[in-house]
Amino acid sequence: MHITTQKLSSQRKSAFIGGIFLIIMAAAAFFSYGYAHQSLVVNGNAYDTFANLKSSSTLFKAEIFSWLIILIADIIVAWAFFIFLKPIHKQLALLAAWLRLIYTAILAIAIAHLILVLLLTSNSAPLLNVEEQAMLFLNGFQVIWDMGLIIFGGHLMVVGYITMQSSTIPKMISFLLLLAGLSYIIMHTLLTFFLQFEKTIAIFQAILSIPMLLGEISFGIWLVVKGGKIIKNGY
Structure with a gap:
């Protein structure tokens, strides 16, 4: 298939655009979940968590704002991926876009739980068991997001398969995308449905965290540096 200059x-x-927003998303995720959320939430301790949220409300608001950045970036990336991957395989590019948008919708529901927690921590009126309520919403955020990340893993696997068909995208990046997608599916299926196997999950987290990180980051960097620059008679 000949690719015109306009195309x-x-x-x-x-x-x-897709690469830039992937990098922005990675930075926002590192702050929102890797730093802020981990600093504020004490697993299994509703009272300490609530105290952290009350005393560090600015950090919690910054976390929520970062999640909103991620949400917007995901929508833009879904569009950018579709445009970029459409010449390779239009139907699968559309499937990948829809999977990412479905994930984004689930993420929005999860973020809504954080906003409810913010309202609870900002309420000056005394409420019954407010700490437990806040922890319930925080757990809801985590479970809903984990479920969404299973779908996100499917998105990455479709993207990895599409890029594998390209003659311009390095096969190593395609492999990393496929591996990242599979890792997301395995890891977040365990976190969603098999939390009782804590030791097994910890082992999988240690093993799969690196491919989960490298998949989209490597593709994002390649997109920014080289994506769409090479003209070939076929993808």
């Missing part, structure tokens, strides 16, 4: 320009723009 190439569209490919380059979508690749660059």
Whole structure:
């Protein structure tokens, strides 16, 4: 399939935009979940968690704001991926976009739980068992997000399969995307449905965290640097 200059320009723009927003998303996720959420939430301790949220309300608000950035970035990336991957396989590119948008909708529901927690911590009126209520919503956020990440893993596997068909995208990146997708599915299926196997989950987390991190990050960097720049007679 011959790629015209106009199509190439569209490919380059979508690749660059998608890559930039992937990197923005990674940075926002590192702050929101890797730093803020882990600093504020004490697993299994509703009272300490609530005290942290009350005393560090600015940090909690910053976490929620970062999640909103991630939400918007996910929508943009879904669009950019579709434009970039459409010449390779239109139907699968559409499937990948829909999977990411479904994940984004689930993430929005999860974020709503954090907003409810913010309302609870901001309420000056005395409420019954407010700490337990806040912890319930925080747990709800985690479970809903974990379920969404199973779908996100499916999205990455579809993207990895599509990129594997390309002659311009490095096969190593495609492999990392496939591995990351499979890792997300395994890891978050365990976290959602098999929490009783704590030791097994800890082992899987240690093993799968690296491919989960490298998959989209490597693709994002490649998109920014090289995506859509190479003209070939076929993808």
